[in-house]
Amino acid sequence: MKQTLILLSFVSIFSLYSVHLLLKTANEGGSLLYEQLGHKAFGLVGKLAASGSITMQNIGAMSSYLFIVKYELPLVIQALMNIEDTTGLWYLNGDYLVLLVSLMPILPLSLLRNLGYLGYTSGLSLLCMMFFLIVVICKKFQIPCPMEVAFLINETMNGTLTQPTAFASDSTFNMTGDDSCRPRYFIFNSQTVYAVPILTFSFVCHPAILPIYEELKGRSRKRMMNVSKISFFAMFLMYLLAALFGYLTFYKNVESELLHTYSTVLGTDILLLIVRLAVLMAVVLTVPVVIFPIRSSVTHLLCSSKDFSWWRHSLITVSILAFTNLLVIFVPTIRDIFGFIGASAAAMLIFILPSAFYIKLVKKEPMKSIQKIGAMFFLFCGVVVMTGSMALIVLDWVHNAPGGGH
Template sequence: MKQTLILLTVVSIFSLYSVHLLLKTANEGGSLLYEQLGYKAFGLVGKLAASGSITMQNIGAMSSYLFIVKYELPLVIKALMNIEDTTGLWYLNGDYLVLLVSLVLILPLSLLRNLGYLGYTSGLSLLCMVFFLIVVICKKFQIPCPMEAALIINETINTSLTQPSALVPDLLHNVTENDSCRPHYFIFNSQTVYAVPILTFSFVCHPAVLPIYEELKDRSRRRMMNVSKISFFAMFLMYLLAALFGYLTFYEHVESELLHTYSTIVGTDILLLIVRLAVLMAVTLTVPVVIFPIRTSVTHLLCASKDFSWWRHSLITVSILAFTNLLVIFVPTIRDIFGFIGASAAAMLVFILPSTFYIKLVKKESMKSVQKMGALFFLLSGILVMTGSMSLIILDWVYNAPGGGH
């Protein structure tokens, strides 16, 4: 638990500092577009680096949303239809369902030129996250621990007909004496290498900071930083509470996708079903919003001087959605996408690009100033995080078989 608290605190502070660098660079560099800052700093290479990182980050976000559809929609259908035997039923296959949702719901919404419902979907997503957090906290006090103890007791009673029922409390006491219900403050294993990249991924908001800054009434860097501090603190608190109560509910049994853990271990009740429906609705409506900046970035890179074409617009949209569906179908777990994108694109957007843009474009400060030295240290930290995380993740892929968790 302390490990999560330390990592969350460090990553959130670093992310907030990078927003500070980005806003200051935007004022000095004379542009409120991330890609344009890259072009002013390093020409076409800088523009491609910024655009590519934003595209990868958004594809990672899309993949995470579609992963939720893939793993949660079959459980919702199964619960609503009260189906016990799922053998051979195509409509309970997550791969088929994610393709169906993409074609029937996501693609038509993504083909729209303007996404006027952006504010509604963002608000709905936030409400769903708050609702999910409340349920996670409540379930901590409803689910007995350890689950492993109950399984051992049931197995013992079923296999030993001579087992006196009076010994069950003693058996439960003996099982609970092990580590099943004791929190481990620091855990290091093959999955720990994903912690920093996933947390970095979760705090990336930098491509949206400059457009929001541009739209801010009575715009000032101080006011935007105050908005950022409030937003980062709210996200920090929600991530911390969800991680803390999720871990204290299942301990070492918690899976990569927390909501799926409830179905695996304790089944589905009406409250969890409502949570699943709300989350599925939110992520389905959010995917077209995430496609929009990817398509804009690709169009700007390839066809910046050409007039709008529905054929080109549709082709880019279908290609993005098809590629993301392939990732979701063939990548074993959501953890792999979070880890890879977090170690590459997220590290670029949080650490490397803001610091390099600041060093290059802010001319009024010398390289020996405290501000520039801080940016240089931040850049080196980002390179270390990126290379270290990528190396460890690749080693984990090579030497460890894909996990069964979602």
């Protein structure tokens, strides 16, 4: 638990500091485009680094959202239609459902030209995730400790107690020892190497910061920083509470996908079904917001001097969605994508690029100033995070077989 709190605190503070650097650089550099700042700072290399990092980061985010659709939507449909035998039913195939959802609600929203119109959908998706958090907190006080669950299972098998068969077999919960209901403050295993990249990945909003800053009414750097502080604090609190109460519900038996752990224990639960619907709505409404910076980056890289064209706008949008759908359909697990993109693109967008742009473009501050020294130290931290995380992930790939499932 302390491990999560420490990592969340550091990553959120570092991310907020990088937003400060980015906004100050945008004001000094005279551009509100991430790629343009890269071009002004380092020429074509800087522009390609910014564009490539933005594209990688957001395609990874889109893939994670569509992975949720792929694995959760069939379960929702199955529960709503009360279907037991799913053999041969195309509408319970996650790959088909991802394609259908991408074509119906996601594509029309993604074709919107301005980001401001998507503010309402973003607000709705945030409400859905807040509902998910509330349910996670409530379930902590409703689901007994795994040791007690084992007792209930044993009593059920002996016929002395009637419990839902959704309480899974003993193989689901590894409950040997007396500490299965005791929290561990620090946990280190083969999955720990993915913690920093995944947290870094989850706090990246930097490609959308400048477009939002551009459309902010009464635009000022101070006002945008206040918006960023509130947003980062809200996300920090939601991540922390979800992780804390999810862990305190299942302890060492918690799975990588928290919703799947609840399903294993509770089976068909109405409140859990509503949560699944809320999460699905949240991710579906978030995908168009994520597409915007990818499309903006690709457009600026390839057609920066040309006037707006609906044909080009639509073609880029469809191409992005098609490529992401192929990733979701053919890549078996999202964990390695999270780790790789978090260690590379996310580290670039949070640590390396904002500090490098700041050092290069903000001329009024000397190199020996506290601000420039802080930016150089931040750049050094980014290089350490990127190289260290990538090295540990590669070592994990070499020594451990990739995890299956979702």
